[in-house]
Amino acid sequence: MPRRILRGTVVSDKADKTLSVKVERRYTDPLFKKTVRSSKNYKTHDELNKYKIGDLVRIQECKPISKTKTWVVLED
Numbered sequence: 001m002p003r004r005i006l007r008g009t010v011v012s013d014k015a016d017k018t019l020s021v022k023v024e025r026r027y028t029d030p031l032f033k034k035t036v037r038s039s040k041n042y043k044t045h046d047e048l049n050k051y052k053i054g055d056l057v058r059i060q061e062c063k064p065i066s067k068t069k070t071w072v073v074l075e076d
Contacts, residue, residue: 003061010055011041018069019044019051021059044071
């Protein structure tokens, strides 16, 4: 099964080796036919503590690293 790759913005880097990344998606509401924006935060593993708040990053699914961390930052 292929691993998903998402693009988002770092919103928190306070924890050691962990980032909180906000991923925003846009879709058309089926009833009202309007474009809706929704977002979700993902806990992401950052081994080198390289990224800071506001950085645009790509994240990829991986096996669970901790209870809530199942994503890893892709090196660009």
